[in-house]
Each structure stands twice: as C-alpha cells, then as structure tokens.
Amino acid sequence: MSLTPFLVALFAFAVLCALFATGHGVHARRRWRERHRFAATLRLAWGLVFLALALLGAFAGSVLLGYRRLAAEAPVAHIEARALGAQRYIVDVSTPDGAHRQVELAGDDWQLDARVIKWTPRAVMLGAQPLYRLDRIGGRYRDVAQERSAARTAVALDDTQWPDLWTLKRSFPKWLPWIDADYGSAAYLPLVDGGRYEVTLAAAGGLVARPADAATAEKLRGEGG
Numbered sequence: 001m002s003l004t005p006f007l008v009a010l011f012a013f014a015v016l017c018a019l020f021a022t023g024h025g026v027h028a029r030r031r032w033r034e035r036h037r038f039a040a041t042l043r044l045a046w047g048l049v050f051l052a053l054a055l056l057g058a059f060a061g062s063v064l065l066g067y068r069r070l071a072a073e074a075p076v077a078h079i080e081a082r083a084l085g086a087q088r089y090i091v092d093v094s095t096p097d098g099a100h101r102q103v104e105l106a107g108d109d110w111q112l113d114a115r116v117i118k119w120t121p122r123a124v125m126l127g128a129q130p131l132y133r134l135d136r137i138g139g140r141y142r143d144v145a146q147e148r149s150a151a152r153t154a155v156a157l158d159d160t161q162w163p164d165l166w167t168l169k170r171s172f173p174k175w176l177p178w179i180d181a182d183y184g185s186a187a188y189l190p191l192v193d194g195g196r197y198e199v200t201l202a203a204a205g206g207l208v209a210r211p212a213d214a215a216t217a218e219k220l221r222g223e224g225g
Contacts (some may be wrong), residue, residue, distance in 0.1 A: 006060055006094060007061055010057050010058075010061035011057070011058065011061045012062055013053075013057045013129075014053075014054045014056075014058040015054070016054075017050045017052070017053040017057060018051070018054040020046075020047075020050040020153065021047045021048070021049075021050035021051040022045070022047075022169055023047075023132070024046045024047030025043075025044070025047045025049060027043045028040045028041075028043035028047055040177050041186065041191075042222075045128065046055030046165070049179070052148055052164060057115045062125060065070055065194075066113070072199050072202075072203050073200040073201065073202050073203070073208060074200060074203075075096055075127075075198060075199070075200050076095065076096070076110060076114070076200060076201045077093055077095055077134065077135065077147075077198075077199040077205070078093075078094045078095075078196070078198055078199075079092065079094075079112070079137075079195075079196070079197040079198075079199065079214065080092045080128040080194065080195065080196050080197075081090060081110065081191050081192065081194070081195040081196075081197075082193060082194065083192075083193035084104070084147070084213030087106055087107055087108060087109075087139075087192075088104070088106055089104070089105050089107075089139075089191045090102060090103075090104055091103050091104070091105050091110055091137065091191075093112075093137055093157065100136075101155070103137060103153075103155040104136065105139035105153045105155075105191070106150065106151055106152070106153045106189060107135070107137045107138075107140045107141045107153065107187070107191065108135060108139075108140065108141055108142045108143075108190060108198075109140040109141075109142065109188045109189060109190050109191055110112065110138070110139065110140070110188060110189065110191050110202070111137065111138050111140045111186055111187070111188035112134065112136075112137050112173050112187055112188070112199055112207065113134075113135040113136050113137070113138070113184060113185070113186045113187050114132045114133060114134050114135055114184070114186070114201070115132065115133045115135055115184060116130060116132050116184070116185045116201070116206075117130060117131040117132070118130050118205075123202070126133045129203060130201060130202075130203055132185075132201050133211055134157040134158060135156070135158055135184065136137065136154050136155060136156050136158075137154070137155055137157060138153055138154030138155065139152065139153040139154070139191075140188055153200075156177035159204065163219060178191050182199050185207045186207060187199055187206075187207035187208060187209035188209065189209045189210075189211070189220065190220055190223045192216065192219040192220065192223060193219075194215070194216070194219070195211070195216045195219060195220075196211070196212040196213050196215075197209055197210065197211060197212050197216065198211075198218050
C-alpha cells in the first residue's frame with residue numbers, strides 16, 4: 001500500500017490543527033482583553049492542545065516521509081553485454097545524465113563500483129539524498145584461482161582529478177559531521193551474451209543490480225546467477 005494518501009492526510013491534519021490553534025489563540029487574546037479570564041484560559045488551553053496535535057502530525061509525517069526516502073531507489077546505470085568469445089565481452093555502460101562508455105571486459109561477471117556519501121539520519125529526514133560517483137567497471141572471475149592468475153580488466157568511469165566530497169571527508173572527517181559514512185559500494189551479475197542490466201542506488205547507500213528484461217533474467221537463471 002502506498003504511503004502517499006496517508007502522508008497527505010497527516011500533513012492535512014497538521015495544517016487543520018494549526019488553523020484551529022491559531023483561531024483559539026486569537027479568541028483567547030480577545031477574551032483576555034475583555035477581561036473574561038476563564039473563557040480566555042479555556043480558549044488558550046484548547047489552542048495548546050491543537051498546537052500539540054499539529055506538531056505531532058507534522059512530525060509523524062516527516063518521519064514517515066524520511067523512511068519512504070530510505071526505501072527508494074534511483075537508477076545509476078544501464079549495462080548491456082555482448083560476447084566476443086570465451087570470458088570476453090563488450091560492455092556498454094549508460095548513465096541517466098546521458099553519458100555512455102563502451103569497454104571490453106574479461107571474466108564471468110561484470111562488477112560496477114561507486115563511491116557513496118551517506119548522510120546522518122537527521123539529514124535524511126530533512127530530505128538529503130545519498131550522493132554517489134561511479135568509480136569503475138571491471139571483470140570478475142568466479143574461480144578464485146583464475147581470479148588470481150588470469151588477466152584482469154578494470155576501466156575507470158570517472159577521470160576527475162579535483163578533490164571531491166568523498167575525498168574531503170576522508171582527509172578532514174571532523175569538518176563534515178553531517179556525513180554519516182563514506183565508503184565504496186559494488187554490485188555485480190553474471191555476464192551473458194545479449195544481457196541487459198539495471199543498477200540502482202538505494203537511499204540507504206548501496207548499489208543494487210538486476211536484469212533489465214525477462215530474457216536476461218532467464219539467461220541468468222540458466223547461469224545459476
């Protein structure tokens with residue numbers, strides 16, 4: 001069930017209670033000026049009750065909205081693979097900003113690595129989203145012995161030389177206290193001829209890889225992936 005109607009209802013309830021609180025406050029002031037002390041006190045008490053309900057509704061809505069963001073995923077890359085031979089593939093990497101990169105990989109799996117900035121829970125509740133920068137894509141062998149001895153392929157996806165937020169956090173951790181963690185995240189899936197994959201970033205900070213279509217999913221099941 002979507003949280004959207006409930007969130008709308010919570011915030012609408014908070015606004016309505018705030019209006020009632022304001023109305024009672026105005027009437028309390030008027031009664032006080034008219035020297036109707038008991039009526040003014042009663043109005044003020046009701047105003048405080050509605051104010052507390054408004055704050056409670058707004059707080060509950062904000063908390064739920066924050067958790068909804070934590071559960072959301074944003075697309076970061078679309079990957080397509082074409083076999084060249086045994087354990088050799090041409091891989092196309094496309095990103096939401098329109099960038100495109102074609103690389104040649106050796107191995108049984110592709111692996112995408114990214115640098116991730118994760119904010120503190122308080123910052124997330126206020127709307128801060130995880131930041132990421134795709135680092136590299138490489139080939140991965142399933143056999144450990146082959147992984148140690150065979151030719152490795154890894155291609156950088158970010159050629160920026162300037163210091164970034166991830167680097168600054170590692171160099172000066174006390175300067176950026178609202179950053180909860182900075183770390184690398186990786187996702188991988190088996191390479192199959194004609195395979196199409198989607199990679200997303202969860203709001204909690206991790207990369208998630210999935211087949212992009214039913215044909216790829218079927219091929220992965222055949223591979224045991």
